[in-house]
């Protein structure tokens with residue numbers, strides 16, 4: 001089997017971490033019998049320098065015509081003074097909108113051995129933390145009607161969701177829960193918001209299709225507290241755009257390191273109705289402060305590569321093998337500087353060495 005993957009290395013540490021993820025993906029292909037053909041698509045600051053646009057039309061086309069997209073990060077001080085629409089981040093927004101991905105998947109997982117990186121006490125983390133936030137990405141208050149009164153003294157933003165928008169997002173969440181620990185918690189503010197009541201009704205009406213999934217509900221304020229009181233109780237959280245924006249960052253922080261966290265944006269369709277390419281990327285930015293110094297942790301991008309295999313290419317076993325390889329490298333005591341706990345038994349390595357270790361662990365699994 002052969003797949004095409006568009007790669008957007010981007011700026012800062014983006015090219016460094018994407019390079020390592022490609023190595024690991026190729027190793028997974030060797031072990032599991034598939035090949036990946038990469039097509040590089042310039043975007044962000046580098047595209048501004050080369051083509052005068054943060055999102056050249058040809059790059060968007062390359063991505064649309066691929067099976068999946070692997071993205072590093074874009075942006076940096078060099079382009080910070082440009083006007084809004086010409087900045088690298090504008091390219092990113094146009095790109096996500098262009099692919100129509102409406103579901104953002106943000107796993108927050110604490111690998112055994114990294115408990116010390118979490119700001120939470122060991123007694124709170126308990127036996128571990130492994131949850132997934134499924135956030136609606138293209139609707140709700142960030143896209144609703146907004147305005148200012150003529151005198152400028154008041155302003156409004158509107159939270160509006162349709163049943164089809166909620167249904168398609170919850171479908172992704174129910175399916176994800178079925179493939180994990182089979183628990184789905186819908187987070188809303190149904191005691192106050194009418195749109196939240198529609199989320200609840202819709203979830204309840206859908207639940208019979210996933211009888212093996214235990215469905216629960218939590219108000220967003222309670223969910224924010226529970227995430228730091230007992231994060232281990234969660235499996236999959238499904239929620240609206242704004243609540244998901246906030247809770248996914250909270251969940252990320254309790255794992256302790258931005259360099260470990262992967263994400264996926266999925267759900268878009270091709271003109272012929274087939275699923276469109278998902279976008280897989282680390283949650284961190286281009287980290288200009290450590291760019292080109294072999295200091296960036298590539299694991300978030302490597303784990304994004306694992307998500308790419310399972311969500312866009314149907315290579316779930318290869319994805320699980322990458323996650324297991326990362327787990328073994330961490331268990332063996334290897335750390336990038338961002339997850340260094342100060343324990344003298346830990347071995348601090350750079351970007352390239354971490355990529356090589358995971359690639360080796362991956363190839364070893366196939367021997």
Ligand code: NAD
Nearest residue numbers: 073074075076258259284285286287288289290296297338
């Ligand atoms: P950032 O995530 O780039 O960096 C925040 C801090 O985390 C820095 O100290 C950085 O060194 C560290 N860090 C980030 N990734 C790391 C990794 N893999 N390994 C080790 N340390 C890591 O956020 P920022 O500094 O606010 O933004 C820098 C640039 O990135 C800005 O131009 C911003 O617009 C852009 N950005 C892009 C994306 C994206 O492409 N999706 C997301 C966020 C920020």
